[in-house]
Amino acid sequence: MNSEEYFAWRNHFLVLLDRIPVPIAVCTAQGEVTVANPAMAAEWGTVPGRVRGRNLLDLFRPSRNATAQLGRLAEALRLGRRSRYTIEVRWPAGTRGAEREGELLVDPVGDASLAYPMLLAVLRVRAEVPAAGPVAEVSEVEGRILALAATGATTAAIGKAVGLTVDGVNYHLSRLTRRWRVPNRTALVAKAYVLGVLAPGQWPPVFAGDQRSRGG
Incomplete structure (x- = not known):
């Protein structure tokens, strides 16, 4: 694939990502966000550009039950295995003072020859924990x-x-x-x-x- 084809493919991918209502991010193997769609950025009351460069583990707080899964994911990346890993997480709901909880579905993606593949992280929101404050407040x-x-x-x-x-x-x-x-x-x-x-x-x-x- 030449550079022109690469940039055309990348632009099509970004347009498609913008249209998907499910929160999605693409990260490095170390968890640094390289691309986030508006749905993912909206969980933080911001825009995709402000999520880029941040680490998923800084954005989301893994539950106690997620420790073992994080260990399995790290081991899978080290050994070059390609499987989906589900990480239970919590995070603040924008500026509303509430917390949301759900699961990050993490899949290693990309060329199998790469020592450390990219990660596709899809957020599945489970519930919102109510908190005090006006329900009409927005990000x-x-x-x-x-x-x-x-x-x-x-x-x-x-x-x-x-x-x-x-x-x-x-x-x-x-x-x-x-x-x-x-x-x-x-x-x-x-x-x-x-x-x-x-x-x-x-x-x-x-x-x-x-x-x-x-x-x-």
Whole structure:
């Protein structure tokens, strides 16, 4: 495969990854994230570029039961074995103060001749542990998207402003639409004001979380 074919293949892969609603990351054998899709970044209330370079074990806290599986995964990588390993994990749910729990399904992928293959990590969310705090609170990225949507900005313009693809923006908007049970973007913006997510009486629209973080 020449360099032109490689970059074309890589771009197609990244576009496909952006469209998948399941949280997915590609990592080195040491756990460093090289690619994350918007669904994975959304679990941290951020964008894919800010997850890149971080280690999975810094992002997710393995459960006590996961210690043995991590040991098996490390041994499998050392011996060149290719099997799926399930790691039970917990992590904070963005800025909402709650915790989520689930499983990382980790598969070694890539050329079998490589001494240390890449890892494909798929997050399967099991449940959310409720915590005190307003249920309407959203992540910083979601708040910025809502504020821009309230100005009438196009999906492409919103994506450029927050560092997401069009598919990434649509993912967040669809997620909020389902969460708040509203039929369209207009109703979504209206509910954001009702729930106090967007600051009232301000133009251009402002994410209320930005004001709280500044003590406003």
